[in-house]
Amino acid sequence: MEGFTMLIIYFFIFSYITITTTLSLDTITLGQSIKDGETVVSAGQVFELGFFSPGKSRGRYLGIWYKKDGEKTVVWVANRNTPISDSSGFLSINAQGSLVLRMNSTNDIVWSSNASTTLLNPVAVLLESGNLVVKDGNDNNPDKFLWQSFDYPCDTLLSGMKLGKNLVTGLDWSLSSWKSIDDPAPGDFTLKIDPHGSPQVLFVRKGTEILYRAGSWNGLRFTGNPHQQEPNSVYTYNFVSNEKEVFYMFDIRNRSVPSRLTVTPYGDLQRFTWIDRTHAWARYSTSMTDQCDKYALCGSNASCNINKSPAVCECLEGFTPKSPGEWEILDWTEGCVRKPPLPCNHSDGFLKHEAVKLPDTSHSWVDNNISLAKCEKLCLNNCSCTAYANSDVREGGTGCLLWFSDLLDIRELAANGQDLYVRVAASEIDNIDPMTQPIARRGQLSEKKWVIIIVTCAISALGLLVLGCIIFMRKRKRRIQGKL
Structure with missing residues (x-):
């Protein structure tokens, strides 16, 4: 009898050790589940999946966070809109390859990944990148993942995640802020790409209102982010735009130095980098650095120069304030209008504005295979064309970017800006003293002049x-x- 009792004890000890060991690995298999209080950890101990309560909230959420961060900086949440009221939650995977989050007390489904393909051996794995994936057994081909958390971002962009849109499936890779530090439900602020016109990324919106625009991609960087340098010691980045997808992505150089991009509940877009020495996150950069970063602060056909504060706005040459009275009291909402209307003939000319953040490209047209000279002719031959520029600044400049509406959200930059050629009437060019213009603009004078x-x-x-x-x-x- 004593031997049988010891056998039972050993059995339970072995079962406990087996379960504990299994749950400390990075994989959830069919028939297995993790309960509130248990976690799954990526193979290299970088990320952890489990249940948590944010801030002062008593609700329980299933999320992913950095394991070595004592503050549990959460990067992804499954049940953002449906917190669990107690600690009865558990996560499992079914034969259809769906991750299912239930409440043990009622067995109600709180959240599901909604996969519908039957797999031979469905498993869920938390990868070193922080990506929770569902796949078939040992098939590690990313193109064959049945589901992945990277396709459904929350408020954080991690290394290897896409920010943009799949133009074939319609899948939208965008970020949305938490409602508050206590509530991970989608808040008021979003970060996404506008695929219209020339694709531009890092559009921060509050509802439908645009707060910040990083500018169009020019082959090296976004035109409104002059401090974005490649290479740097923390991360590399890439922008892809083709007939199938449009996205921005970054990759960290060293896995021991994590970096993340986050939309805060207050609408700020911030990049953080982990500092091992202090065992804390350091803010590496932020989107809104000064007044001129506010979207379209100066209205249409005007540029913003922070060095001229408080009167930071100025009409482009050939334009005048639409509401002079408001302009004098620093209300630039109405923007600027042309002094004389364009005759729309070959007597029109272009004035070169150097080192600027290019205007909003939502209503622009791009051809990456033609020269700047041909770009100028295309613009001149179209009465609706208001400006042109190179679409790519590499190798001295290539490609053509055309605008067909008012020019919005231009700012002057101290470095790494781009040249913009704005269409004006020939009379305006003739009225400009060439010796008061930058050398590069003197070549824009009319032949008559x-x-x-x-x-x-x-x-x-x-x-x-x-x-x-x-x-x-x-x-x-x-x-x-x-x-x-």
């Missing part, structure tokens, strides 16, 4: 030459007469 300048200079030079000859001859004549 150049002819006048050249002829005037030639006549003046000839007149001075004739006058000099007359004076010389007179003096010579006087010297000869004096000798006689």
Whole structure:
């Protein structure tokens, strides 16, 4: 009897050790579940999956966080809108390959990944990247994952995640803030790509209102983010735009130095980097650095220059404030309008604005295979075209980007800005003193103006030459007469 009792004890001890060991691994298999209080950890101990309560909330959520972060910085939440009121939650995987979160007390489904394909050996694995994936057994081909948490971001963009849109399936890879630090439900602020026109990323919105725009991609960086440098010691980044998908992605250089991009409940877009020495997150960058980062602060056809604070807004050359009275009291909402209307013929010209954040490209057109010279001709031949620029600044500049509406959200930059050519009437170009313009803009003067300048200079030079000859001859004549 004593031997049988010891056998039972050993059996329970072995079962407990087996269960504990299994749940400390990175995989959930068919017939297995994790309960509130248990966790799954990625193979390299970077990420952890389990139940948590944010801030002062008593609700229980299933989420993923950094394991070595004592503050449990959560990067993904399954049941954002449906907290569990007690600790009876458990997660399992079924034969159809769906992850299912239930409450043990009622057996009600709280959340599901909603997969519908039967797999031979469905497993859920928490990868080192923080991606929770459902796959068939040992098939590690990412293209064959049945489901992955990276396709359903919350408020955080991790290394290897896509921010953008799948143009084939319609899958939207966008971020949405938490409602508050106590509530992970989707809040008011979103971060996404607008695929219209020339794709532009890092659009921060509050509802439908645009708060911040990073600008269009120019081959090296986003035109409104001049401090984005490649390479840097923390991460690399990439932007892809083709007929199938449009997305931005970054990759960290060193797994021991995690980096993340987060939309806060207050609408800020911030990048954080982990500092092992302090065992804490350091803010690496933020989207709204000054007043000029506010979307379309100066209205249409105007640019923002933070160095001219408080009057940071100025109409583009050839434009004037639409509401001069409001403009004088620093209300730039109405923006600027053209001084004279465009005649829409080949007498129109372009003024070059150097080192700027390019305007909103939502209503633009792009062709990456033509030269800047051809781009200018295309714009000139279309009465609706208002400006043009290179779409790619690499190798001296290639491609063509055309605008067909008012120009919004331009700002002057101290470095890494781009050249923008704005269409104006020929009379406006003629009225601009070339010596007051940057050297690069002097080439934009009309042919008529150049002819006048050249002829005037030639006549003046000839007149001075004739006058000099007359004076010389007179003096010579006087010297000869004096000798006689």
